[in-house]
Amino acid sequence: MKTTGTVRFRLDPLHPPTMTEEEMQALRDLCDEDIDYSDIPPLPRTGWRRVSDLIPAENKQQITLRLDADVIAFFRGTGRRYQSRINAALRDYVNAQKKAV
Secondary structure, X not given: OOOOXXXXXXOOOOOOOOOOHHHHHHHHHXXXXXXXXXXXXXXXXXXXXXXXXHOOHHHOOOXXXXXXXXXXXXXXXXXOXXXXXXXXXXXXXXXXXXXXX
16 A cells, blocks of 8 residues: 555544643743744735725726636635625725736
C-alpha cells in the first residue's frame, strides 16, 4: 500500500483533546508579541469594508452572473452580506487595473 505521508485527524466533539495544566499555564502566559504569524498570508492593505459606505445603494444594478461553485461557497462561508464582499473584491480588482494603466 502506497502512502502519501499525509496525516489525517478528525476532531471528535464528544471527546475533545485535553491539555495538561502546564500547557494551559503556558497558553495563559503567552503574549500577543510571542505569536508567530509568519505562515498566515497578509491581509489586503485596505481590509474589508462595507461597500455601502463607499457607494450609494441607488448606484447598484442587478445582473445575472455565473461564478464557480467554489468561489460562491467561499464567500457564502464568510457570512451575511457575502454579495457585498464579492462586490468589494471586484472593486479592488477594478481599482488595481486602473492604477496599472
